[in-house]
Amino acid sequence: METANLLAASGSDVDFMIHGVFSYKLFGQTFWITTTHVAILIVMLLILAFAIAARITISHAQKYPSGFQNVVEIVVEMLDNMVESSMGVHAKKFRNYIGSIFIFIFISNISGLFGLRPPTADYGVTLPLGLITFGIIQYNNIKYNKFGAFTGLFQPLPFLFPINLIGEIAVPFSLSLRLFGNILSGTVMMSLIYSLLSFAIGWTGFLHIYFDLFSGAIQTYVFCMLTMVFVTDKLPGAES
Numbered sequence: 001m002e003t004a005n006l007l008a009a010s011g012s013d014v015d016f017m018i019h020g021v022f023s024y025k026l027f028g029q030t031f032w033i034t035t036t037h038v039a040i041l042i043v044m045l046l047i048l049a050f051a052i053a054a055r056i057t058i059s060h061a062q063k064y065p066s067g068f069q070n071v072v073e074i075v076v077e078m079l080d081n082m083v084e085s086s087m088g089v090h091a092k093k094f095r096n097y098i099g100s101i102f103i104f105i106f107i108s109n110i111s112g113l114f115g116l117r118p119p120t121a122d123y124g125v126t127l128p129l130g131l132i133t134f135g136i137i138q139y140n141n142i143k144y145n146k147f148g149a150f151t152g153l154f155q156p157l158p159f160l161f162p163i164n165l166i167g168e169i170a171v172p173f174s175l176s177l178r179l180f181g182n183i184l185s186g187t188v189m190m191s192l193i194y195s196l197l198s199f200a201i202g203w204t205g206f207l208h209i210y211f212d213l214f215s216g217a218i219q220t221y222v223f224c225m226l227t228m229v230f231v232t233d234k235l236p237g238a239e240s
Contacts, residue, residue: 018122036122043107043119086228090235094228097136101129102224109183109216112190118216121184123176130176133227137171141234149234171230175223182219186211 020032054072061069079099084091108119119125141149153164190211 018117035117036119036125039111039116039119040108040125042116043104043111046107047103082224083228086225087232087235090232094136094231098224098228101133101227102220105129105179105223106217106220109220110212112187112212112216118183118187118212120179120219121187123180126176126180126183127172129179129223130172130174133175133230134172136227137230137234138168140231144234144236175226179219179223182215186215 019035021034021038023030023032025031053068057069057072076099079102080091080095082102083095083098087094105120108125111118138149145152153168154161155164
């Protein structure tokens, strides 16, 4: 009974929710700045600091790079190779977008290592990412396929139109829910572990490596890879 009471007391301290930091009124409506907004701001400041440092380093690039310049070149080359291997001749048009969302999602996913609640554990963050990707997919579909973007919904048989339409509409939700669900589950697991097993802090670092670093990297790669696959599917001559 004492053990059960202890676990119940510990469980009551579990906190993986989004909290309001402060509110303000605009046009008669109350808006909240939440912990998600704060985490996004910190992530964006980190990315901005890295970008500025990279710009300064590259502008003073040396013939034989070392240190931070090597890191910057490795990151850029890795992202370029990833996009080129998936999108072929169309890689140049989309490498900036894919590179940007890759860095943002990855830093957001691993922000739990720094004591933040990952922004991507909030569906209000992952859904816009999915909708932006959906917009890019449909824009390129109409741009390159013209009226075929609409007639393609009736292929290979007209009665498959409802299924094809649902398949198109489901893209942003499948992308956003997959990322949201995996990151939120890791956040919940680590909150439960810290609350119920606070006496075993030493080995929780290994769990952070999985839930934050490894799983975060995998989910970043999956989101970007699916984005490239969906976009490439609408482009002409991608197989060349």
